[in-house]
Amino acid sequence: MSIRTKSSVMATFLLFTSVLFPSISLAASHFSTSPNTIKYSILSRAGIKEDTAPEELRKFAATVIQELAQQPPFTAWSEAITTIEPLGPGTHSWLVTIQDRETNSTSFPSGYLIISMTEAGEYKLIEYGMGPDSVYAISTLESALKNAGLSLSNNNNLEIVPVYSGPVLAEWAIIRAGTSQVEHYLDAQTGELLPENESSWKLQASRYVPPVKAAGSSSTHPEYLAGEEMSHLSPDQLVHTSDSFDPYDNILWMVENAMNVKFESFENVLVKHKRLIFVSSSQDRTYSAPLPVFGYQKWSLNDDSTLYIMSGSESSPRFISLQALTDSGKFIKYK
Template identity: 30%
Template sequence: MKRILQRMTLVVSSFIISCSMTNVPPLYASAQLTAQQYMNIPAAVEQLAQDTLSKLSLELEFSSFANAELLIMPLGPGTHGYIVHILQSAEPVGYLIITATGSSGYAVTEYGTGSTPLFSSLLYPKDMTSSTDMHDSRFMKYNGTLAYWQVTDHDGHSIHIDASNGDQLPDFVSYASSPITISKSLEGIQPEDQPGKLELASIPFNPSSNLLWLVSDALMIHNAAGLMKQLDRHERLVFSAHKQNMWYSGPLAITGYHSWNIKQSDEALIFARTGTSSAQIRYIPIDKLLGCGSFYVPAQHNEE
């Protein structure tokens, strides 16, 4: 049974599930995933993941996705989604988040590159005295742009850990309302959609390394066109939701965008590129940002 479980852990690009015990990634060796979880992953989810990777890998930004292996894990209860870790030589190089849509289909609602993707075991605090399996879907939560683990300490108190950086979150994350986005319905990448323009405006940076943007005027950006116009000028931006920044893992460094052409729509789907280092670059739908905060031009200096 153990060998069967390990064989089911990785889904290779040819859809042949065939990995031996020696191919199980060390970073995931502690995951107590059941064979039943993997048998319940819909074929449509696997197909969408493979289709999306084949399209992304044509860009230099995502070249490490070519011929990659996939580890697909269910997200927490009520999420109706999956986290897909993209692996090369058993090491992570990126991720996808796939979510069920209202039309009984699936869509890629976030993706990214780097060696420490969302829910990476490298981000889980080493000093946590919990026997919780970090890859158990019961403890993996995803709300808007915030990914986190919810675990329990020895006293029965809930602890919330940001799955993008390993920081402990305030307790109110479990009951406070997340920001309401302008999206009227769930939008994401589906198999018939095609990638469009990829604009890399700047290298990753840390908005907290120079806080002069806090005393500057916010840019008048109210729609996708306005944001893309700024980034097309190779201008990096900071997005801040101020008091609600916790829901975004802090103020975000916006360093570019990626557009997708939607088959049955005249409007493109735009993902904002964000991240403070190349170890984790996230592409999130800009509709999750517009109307939820403000954009600023950070001070230019030699922080890099």
């Protein structure tokens, strides 16, 4: 997936651009580290141990994983182990990394959840996914640092913080050790260097509100929290409306008008058109990263339901709360 700058967007397509944001040139410094070293730096910067996540958060994450494990392609999650880490200071979001119990690989986890807490204290499932190119994959970060010429040696001269303010603001913040200033931001899925700075990040992050219609901990039985009953959360089987695709295989969507899609009718619209493009839109954004949409998974919530759209790729699918996207951008037909 490629990153688009605001200035190029305005110059070429007014809203979009076909010019890639240039990546930082390779430096002469030698990159030598391991995923475990990166992991240590992340946790050290966050200032919190892996086992200090709130009890209700851990139980909600376990509920979600248990329910997803009943449906392919998530069946391997039934015996997985999890690690819960904060996504940046003060954001009230957490990354739940799901690892195969046998391999316990930090480089290639089995999957992930991202959970945010509302002002009322309810935990919301914002997105989930799996595969080698998942959001916040350590292997992607390792390659990104190497390609950018950034060094993370054993003395931890760089500190890395995963930061998150919704699915269109999932990034790595690269901080020079001993300071509080962020030097670089990397895209958490592609690893690309972003035209982001602390001011632009804080401005956009301040607007993030966890979606009301996402699956939440309030739909869980109090009895289940005591370990006695199952949750009301229940995901249906995945629905593929098309094969996965690259938005840049056909860029005609860049000059198409955005669709007027309501939350309640989105499922029918996607089934009809098969492929859609989601594009983040805000006057505060410094870049735009289109997401392909080629399927969905519906969750039943008591007598209601909510939708998670399928993006990413076939090998690394990403399921994102529909409302989290409708709150931060628009959908366009892909021809």
